[in-house]
Amino acid sequence: MQRNINLSFAFNRFSLASISGYKTELCYIKSPLKMKLHLILIFSIILTNFSLQGQGCVAIRGVGSCLNPNSHAEAGLKGAWNISGDFRYFKSFRHFKGLEEEADRVANGTEVINHTTAFNIGVQYGLTERLFFTSDIPFVINTRSSLYEHGRKERITTFSRGLGDIRTGLGYWLVAPGRKKHALAAGFSIKLPTGNYQALDLFYNVGPNGGSEVRPVDQSIQPGDGGFGISLDFQYYQSIFSGITGYITGYYLSNPREMNGVRTFRETLNPILKNESIMSVTDQYSFRAGLMTGSNQKGFSGIIGARYEGVPVRDVLGGSLGFRRPGNIISLEPGINYMKGGTNIQLSVPIAVRRSRPQSVTDIETTKLTGQFRNGDAAFADYLINLRYSVQISKKK
Numbered sequence: 148m149q150r151n152i153n154l155s156f157a158f159n160r161f162s163l164a165s166i167s168g169y170k171t172e173l174c175y176i177k178s179p180l181k182m183k184l185h186l187i188l189i190f191s192i193i194l195t196n197f198s199l200q201g202q203g204c205v206a207i208r209g210v211g212s213c214l215n216p217n218s219h220a221e222a223g224l225k226g227a228w229n230i231s232g233d234f235r236y237f238k239s240f241r242h243f244k245g246l247e248e249e250a251d252r253v254a255n256g257t258e259v260i261n262h263t264t265a266f267n268i269g270v271q272y273g274l275t276e277r278l279f280f281t282s283d284i285p286f287v288i289n290t291r292s293s294l295y296e297h298g299r300k301e302r303i304t305t306f307s308r309g310l311g312d313i314r315t316g317l318g319y320w321l322v323a324p325g326r327k328k329h330a331l332a333a334g335f336s337i338k339l340p341t342g343n344y345q346a347l348d349l350f351y352n353v354g355p356n357g358g359s360e361v362r363p364v365d366q367s368i369q370p371g372d373g374g375f376g377i378s379l380d381f382q383y384y385q386s387i388f389s390g391i392t393g394y395i396t397g398y399y400l401s402n403p404r405e406m407n408g409v410r411t412f413r414e415t416l417n418p419i420l421k422n423e424s425i426m427s428v429t430d431q432y433s434f435r436a437g438l439m440t441g442s443n444q445k446g447f448s449g450i451i452g453a454r455y456e457g458v459p460v461r462d463v464l465g466g467s468l469g470f471r472r473p474g475n476i477i478s479l480e481p482g483i484n485y486m487k488g489g490t491n492i493q494l495s496v497p498i499a500v501r502r503s504r505p506q507s508v509t510d511i512e513t514t515k516l517t518g519q520f521r522n523g524d525a526a527f528a529d530y531l532i533n534l535r536y537s538v539q540i541s542k543k544k
Contacts, residue, residue, distance in 0.1 A: 230269070230540065232535070234534045236532045239259075241527050243524060270282045307369060320332045333379075399431075412424070419513055423509045427470055435455075458472065460506070461508065470507075
């Protein structure tokens with residue numbers, strides 16, 4: 148098998164540009180088929196790391212889009228495999244209610260601090276020149292430090308780790324790269340409840356006599372959510388001019404299951420929170436847009452874009468009761484990519500510019516019941532670190 152693929156391309160006859168790490172040289176491509184395959188490979192590799200990644204207590208898990216990018220196989224190299232590994236990390240600690248930050252939480256030392264580290268193994272395979280199979284296997288290591296969960300007497304850290312929710316599905320290029328100056332793909336996938344959604348740890352100052360007690364960890368650090376999910380995806384790319392490509396992508400994961408039966412113990416904090424005593428199984432979404440620009444030096448290229456992602460107040464299918472922290476994040480996302488042959492490495496750092504935690508369904512119920520406005524809070528991160536490595540394996544040269 149041959150792992151490295153050297154390629155150059157031109158939208159017409161000549162090109163000095165590169166897109167996302169593919170070093171291009173002044174060349175003349177005589178074969179339309181060769182140019183088509185080159186462009187297919189380019190578009191499948193350029194948008195790396197378009198998987199959903201939450202940044203905080205809003206429980207957005209790292210379940211990748213069916214149209215997992217950075218794959219030679221996805222975009223039409225029949226019989227090709229693409230193996231990828233993702234590393235993600237963030238620290239959430241800034242609390243928001245609505246659009247307003249509760250700055251006093253950090254000042255007074257009462258903030259909740261989540262550290263999330265995720266490792267994803269991705270596998271893609273080209274079934275035909277347009278149809279591709281993809282699967283994503285996540286592993287997580289989470290910690291959560293708080294006061295309020297431990298009798299408000301001392302700051303204690305709880306942990307969770309292990310396999311997350313596996314995603315598997317199919318994607319199809321409606322407009323294949325290389326045939327026009329734009330490309331469009333759609334995908335469908337199933338999320339399996341393989342992650343532990345009732346991970347336990349020891350909580351202090353909460354027992355009958357103020358002692359310790361084993362309880363489920365917070366929803367935001369549970370490896371799984373306990374529901375079967377259905378996701379729809381799309382990706383659209385447009386060549387703007389030589390060396391610059393625009394992109395728009397979207398992803399929505401629907402979780403029809405309403406609640407997973409895991410107790411939150413929030414009603415022990417305040418009886419009015421009885422409607423938040425069981426964890427909700429939430430939908431999640433992500434939309435992204437931006438520009439990719441290439442460099443013909445050492446295979447480096449750059450990406451600059453924006454992303455909007457979050458957990459909705461109400462799910463599209465099924466009910467929306469139970470405890471959830473709906474929220475959304477708008478981030479600017481700079482990135483750098485390096486490509487050599489069939490190996491691709493990308494580093495991106497989405498930086499949050501707007502964070503919002505709207506009223507949940509249970510907040511609205513409580514407001515109606517008490518006549519007093521209630522809006523729960525959520526902690527968000529300032530930025531996310533994401534590193535991705537992938538290797539294409541193909542019998543074709």
